Amino acid sequence: MRTARALASLVFTLIAFGGCADPRPTVPFTRFAELEIEPSQLAQYTAAVKEEMATSIRVEAGVLAIYAVADRENPAKLRFFEIYASEAAFRAHIASPHFKRYVETTKPMIRSRVLRDTIPIQLSDKEGLYEQR
């Protein structure tokens, strides 16, 4: 009886405090990108990238966030901040058919592209999505 109770307590502890832990690692993989778009192609590019972002978030478990903004002074200069569950999730993303299609479609619309690999210092948001665990 005592053994059964101890076992039940252990099972509860495992379930409550670790057995079903969030699969995201403590430190996600983050990346910045800066793109300058051909001004005459901006509407087409924006439509393509919005669709690619939405698809990635919907179908890829490891794509946690992709934020796209335009410079206020130069709307053809776009900046992206991306959060992946891991570097492997990022590698899977750039190998995905929808990402490859986006690259192919938008190649002639992009004047320049700078990619910056980064290391997260702290990712703070209202929902505490990326809090150190």
Add this chain to the structure above:
Amino acid sequence: MRTARALASLVFTLIAFGGCADPRPTVPFTRFAELEIEPSQLAQYTAAVKEEMATSIRVEAGVLAIYAVADRENPAKLRFFEIYASEAAFRAHIASPHFKRYVETTKPMIRSRVLRDTIPIQLSDKEGLYEQR
């Protein structure tokens, strides 16, 4: 009886579909910042900014997210991507006592700072926090 039922139905509809709507506007205010820190001061700066970020998220309703990352090639080069509920929320943030204290404390640790006002194109994440409504 019919009136009471209709009223109850109306109250339910208001609560479920609009009465308690999310107060965040459709288009949040976003900003990028690039800072280069004195390498010898990096640990002190990082501690100060992490505390300031955590405080802002905790006490300011309009500070939705502050993401801080370091360049992989140059850890003293930090990049920030910030999401506020509105431009007014951003103005309130930079006028807050904790932000002013952070600016005062870290001023001698910062070599250079570039701030970029931006316009959101699309902010996609797993929780759909900023979806167009």
